[in-house]
Amino acid sequence: MSSDFRPWWFADALRRAPPPPVTPLQGDITADVCIVGGGYTGLWTAIMLKQANPQLDIVLVERERCGSGASGRNGGCLLTWSAKFLTLRRLFGEAEALRLVKASEDAVYAIRDFCREHAIDAEVRVDGALYTATNRSQLGSMAGVMAALDGNRTNSWRTLPLADVQRLAGSAVMLEGVYSPAAGSVQPALLALGLARVARELGVRIFEHSAMQRLIPSTPPRVQCAAGSVSASKVVLALNAWMPEQFSQFSRSIAVVSSDMIITTPCPAELAAIGLNHGAALCDSRIFIHYWRTTVDGRLMLGKGGNTFAYGARMLRQFDEPSRQVAMLQASLARFFPSLASVPLAASWNGASDRSVTGFPFFGHLNGHRDIVYGFGYSGNGVGPSWIGGQILKSLALDEDNVWTRSGLATGPRGHFPPEPVRWLGSQLVRNAIRRKEAMEDREEVPWWLDRQLAKFAQAAGKADKG
Template identity: 45%
Template structure:
């Protein structure tokens, strides 16, 4: 198995024994997708209405998609407050951001109460600059938050930034204490187990091959089908197969490596706390250590899927592992002796504004979706589960009327212009960041093209 986190989880827990869908069944709510979003949704529905029959249909094993291929960062939406504010105003933006910070605590409580050893470490998030051009890029955000008397970030001096990250290659940074890291596959399998304890019926190795959007929607798999009153599509990047969603997300790769366990090496440089770290690039470097002394290092490299076709382009070892390792060694040259044990890749469903969006598929009253988490889903899927459960249960509350439920989502260009344009923008970004790394000012043309990129972590005046 190429999935590092999932293999590690199976070594500890044993591979879960599931069943596939081989006949026609009925349900009250069918959830398509057994990752974080789908499982949180199923759990919330079952908690609120225990008598309902809830079915989860998963193409592989629960958690085998993006939910077990990420870096395990559990962060809030305070870093995306400017995008939230533009979308839904001060009050709703603040409520969503506060709720996303509370979701970090919810995951901690969930793991503790259900004896799930997901290696939850509440050691915060360090947001850094690795070039002079990146220093202070967070000031626009921090100043706006201060206007509303909200101060989730601490500005650190350079010495503290170097100490927390174990390297002086981080030139500056701010710190969000209310963030954490987890072993993502252990969390996903814990959600799976808890959902089953609540009575959720899970069918794995049962990819959806069709969706009949009739009065009673019907999910069709290779060997069976489910008819239900409500259908929730929680498919991450795989949701781009629907024309209704295809132009609203761009599917792009994120690639990761894991070193061998060398706690002695990490102790030498003081990189021992479970802090989540990322820099301020569009081609983001994000990394953390693990309790057994590994470094998990990821990079967004921009391998795009034409027309949202995920297929098998994001399976197996990363074909870009060498480039990820090169970035790792630039930040940690003193760890050159740590071998790379594993690499992997996965798809990210990136929206134009970097925020997820929810709604009804093709305006069908009983088919709902959530998509566009843009590489930040571990914590926010807790909110997503509340939103989708409220919609599926026809509830009227703060989540069924959440500002992330929207029809007017910005779209990417049609193909082949999106694919070609993505490559042009990617190369402009590469050139811009290379020039900035070498203390050179990017030319106007490079900047103009690079500024066409969708919103990332780094705030901009476009927000």
């Protein structure tokens, strides 16, 4: 996928914090570790490896510019796994589920503190998260999760009075809301560029515009690019949604689906008037959620997941273009925030999300090769959990025996989607059923029985467990 189009976050970050000139890989070199992919996962892994052993010679190759993929174009919501505790418990058992919830909350503060320590101005605001109900069918969607977390004395969520919900969300449409302080928002591309800067300062050699063309699983393994190669004792694959393009065995491990976003021109007075003068991450309780947040300079960003599904988990050209869902997003913006309906839009964009069957990322050794490790499948929630991904991949690359390498997350994919064309046809059927169901729920009508049944197939892609 190649285009001159720059998603708004990434274009803004390049203007405000321009990285050094591109240095492509030229010639054949060696390293202790070669990381393929310059997004959050690859960069956190490189940094954590250097922190563990500063003497390691680490090379990172990136197909475009660091952060130009999902890391530099997501909504910037810094969230945890606490809302998915019931699924974590079902997959990994209660003790591991609780540990992962705590680790995901720790990641929020670790990212904030790392940015402070290394002077990364990524506009990190740990102002919490609010999950809301925008129609009656969404009421109580977090009740089961909160009860289970309460039973383990690990619940960071609390139900807010309705007036506080509507003030914090900036909308009178909200009918209910639960709030956790362990969350917030970031300018995602500034975070990615900041991590790349720190990696370089730690001595990581970064080669951009250097797409991996082939991985040779020799001993040591070798990463082949267009104008050179890297032979390394360990290879870390941090390709995320691009993984199935290179390794067909993962073509059914994820579904590649778009998340689409719009952002307004600055309107700080209008945002302050409705209470949106903070950095909390906000979303409703649909299966394919609406999510929104403000920026430091007074813009409103609103997005929605689950729109375009790629046949065969391939990268589509439209993932690197302005969003085709602007009309739908503008209608949602006008419904939630009537006073902002006339504020001009500055941009729209979208990007590819790697949705796993479970809704969680997975990690492991490629085809059992002890010197090649991988991790992907963040399922639309990667800003915070990529810090955990870095911990796991660092531990796997160093052959450590610890809680990360023993985690159920480090045992490869858990489940597969149906083969094509069943997966694509099914995704269209389910997506359209969800859209009809939720439109009827917004009108306080009873959805069709068939649409309710079809919608159940997409629960793994949802924001929260339904209890």
